[in-house]
Amino acid sequence: MIEITPLQPSDRYEWERLARGYKAFYRTELPDADYERSWQALLAGEHVHGLGARLDGKLAGIAHYLFHAQTWWPDCCYLQDLFTAEEARGQGVATALIDAVAEEARKRGAAKFYWLTKQDNHRARALYDRIAQWKGFLRYDYEL
Numbered sequence: 001m002i003e004i005t006p007l008q009p010s011d012r013y014e015w016e017r018l019a020r021g022y023k024a025f026y027r028t029e030l031p032d033a034d035y036e037r038s039w040q041a042l043l044a045g046e047h048v049h050g051l052g053a054r055l056d057g058k059l060a061g062i063a064h065y066l067f068h069a070q071t072w073w074p075d076c077c078y079l080q081d082l083f084t085a086e087e088a089r090g091q092g093v094a095t096a097l098i099d100a101v102a103e104e105a106r107k108r109g110a111a112k113f114y115w116l117t118k119q120d121n122h123r124a125r126a127l128y129d130r131i132a133q134w135k136g137f138l139r140y141d142y143e144l
Contacts, residue, residue: 002053002092004051004054004096006051007062009043015039016039018061018083018085019038020035048066050063051063051065053093053097060088062083063097063098063101065078065079065101073111073112075108076110076112077101078113078115079114080115082098082115094127115128
């Protein structure tokens with residue numbers, strides 16, 4: 001059985017293991033201080049929020065999300081990060097996390113719930129294509 005809860009202070013070590021796995025998957029290196037800053041922001045829950053999925057009491061997946069306004073809707077939910085431990089994949093962890101974030105968005109009255117992934121992330125896209133709609137958008141990043 002998968003248990004979904006907000007991230008707790010006791011999740012710190014396992015959260016960082018999963019967060020580093022997520023960043024490694026996307027070939028993004030961060031200094032240790034960024035992990036600590038992000039962890040503190042997730043625990044504060046003011047601007048970003050975090051959920052953990054547990055299998056047999058062990059943290060097996062994480063989701064980070066936030067709410068923001070858009071021109072046409074006052075409140076939207078963006079799933080920023082989603083990662084499941086390799087040993088827990090295929091057991092419904094990612095789906096349970098997405099469903100839990102969707103429930104938080106519904107509770108808040110958000111008009112929209114969305115996320116991004118890389119085009120070649122075939123494993124995740126197989127799940128996303130089953131549970132959500134791809135609307136054809138591409139993302140561009142302008143360096144600051």
